[in-house]
Amino acid sequence: MTHRPAGRPLRPVRPYPAGSWDGPPPAPADVDPAVLAALLRRHGWQRRGGAPGRYGRWTPPGPAGAATSLLVPESRAFPDSDDLLAEALLALTRAGTPSARAVLLGLAVPSDEIHWCREAPAGPGEATAWTAAEQLRTAARRMLLAGALATRARAGYYGARHRRAAAETLADVLVGPAPGGHRLTAHLPVATGRPLAVRLHQALHAAREAVDYQRATGGLDAFDTAVEAGVSHELTEALVALVQGTEGARIAVDWAPAAGAPEGRAAPAEPVGFSPGDLPVLREAGARYLCAEPSVPVRLTGTVVRMRRSGPRGAGTVRLRVLSGADVPHVRVALDEDAYHIAGHAHLVGLPVRVDGRLESRGGFRRLTGAGGVVPVQVDDADRDRMLKALREDLDFFDEACAGD
Structure with a gap:
């Protein structure tokens, strides 16, 4: 299993030990x-x-x-x-x-275990189609990421927000083998992964209750309150990916015996199941989250990494690597001519800029609209040297890419 932070290459999760146990037995x-x-x-x-x-x-x-x-x-x-x-x-x-x-x-490693089980027809000799096994692993990865996002903040739709921190939360997760391709287990060390296990367990039960409420009453109101439990667009999409193409799927959480169940949680925890009949509700709720999440007013600081405009004068667009003010790695900002010049001069001398605006949910919170108040920000010499080094690396990469063409 791999997890891909926004803007970074795939990062593998530590593999489950293969073969016989490597090392001495526990004392x-x-x-x-x-x-x-x-x-x-x-x-x-x-x-x-x-x-x-x-x-x-x-x-x-x-x-x-x-x-x-x-x-x-x-x-x-x-x-x-x-x-x-x-x-x-x-x-x-x-x-x-x-x-x-x-x-x-x-x-x-005392760990809470999360188990995924998909009920799908088996092939000859109980074999599983390659695509079915990949769907299981992809859905499990997306569900873990959705749970990690919910430990950082509560939102109906995260987009690019908190992705880097959430992906780092998954660095210690161990993934077990999946015989037959219908089952998968993730081991979350109690010391670092219990908040994720607790939040995901709570969110799954809240999603199940919200689906039942919608199927009984026809209303999606329960999904609005379920956001506080960790339900989001990302989680509903992960559930759709897990269930589609199957006769049903279950997710179970087993708390680490050495640590016991978390406060307020039953031991053993009750599994949560979803069926193909739940898919229309989950898709509708995911679309609702996507449309309902509001834009966010921010004041962010970032370094200019790309500039573009159609001519030598007029307004233009810049891309900022965000240093503070928003939990996204990069944003794109449309600037008028004066603000564009300020951003260009700051870029040349290796200074970040500060800008006010609204982080738009459309496009995944990757665009800042209504930008204003663009000013360079003074930094100490060490930080400035680091930013200039990053700028030179970007230019070197650009030159190499052009030479390759």
Whole structure:
């Protein structure tokens, strides 16, 4: 899975460990037996007997279950508890199965897990079409990004706003393998990813309730209040991408056993399901968010990176790299002749400019209208040198591009 911040190349999310566990097993002293048992149960292992109150015998899912088992103590109350834990952890590192790696990962990095499941017809031999698997990964990526955006601010439509910060939030997400192409799991470390998991869980339930309300009453009013829960145009589009072409889809959140459920959240969390019958409502709500989000008055500071006008005189358009005042990387601004000259002189001497205007929602908050009050902004020598260096790099790139043509 990859995440693409606006204006930047694709950035890969850290891959899920492949093959057998790479590294030593976790130290028994660092493992809570109850947490280990909860992770085994979550990832399909079954308890098949054992001494009640002392230890349990666990077998893995699938055909290997008959030949493999772990003895896991229920507590540290007995002298051999650490020995049993050490043997169980060593066996997990040698198992090399997806479920064993998932358990070890949950012990090494306490993580909340988000599961996506699409109900789609399977091909020959239970194989999945390449396009279906890609649709699942794309939809999951968009949904995580929508949740990350909602942790930064509440809006019905974000466009280019907060994209860079939201993409950085996903840097620590681990993505598990998706056997069959119908399921996908993301692991969000509790230390950095829990706010995202909580917000996405809340937003999905709010979206489900808003869809039910619309289908019962015909009104979209519930989607307006759902914005405070994190529902947005970006989230509805991600849900459409997840559900279309299937018989339905579910999203489930499992809280990290080591950290417990967040305050006010049930454990286990109830999965949220959407069906093809929900698609018209989701599309209508997404269009409503897109049209209803107002423009934003801003005073931003940025460096001029591009200038254009049709002749030697008159008004023109400049492109600014935003330094402050708006949570977007770049904006395009139409300026009158005097303001255009000011921006041009500031560009030549390596100074940023300050400008007032309205950040328009149309086009994704990438355009500033009603621009006025354009003035150069004084900066210290170090910042000015950095901006001049960036300017020279832009010019070098331009020269290379022209030479290539």
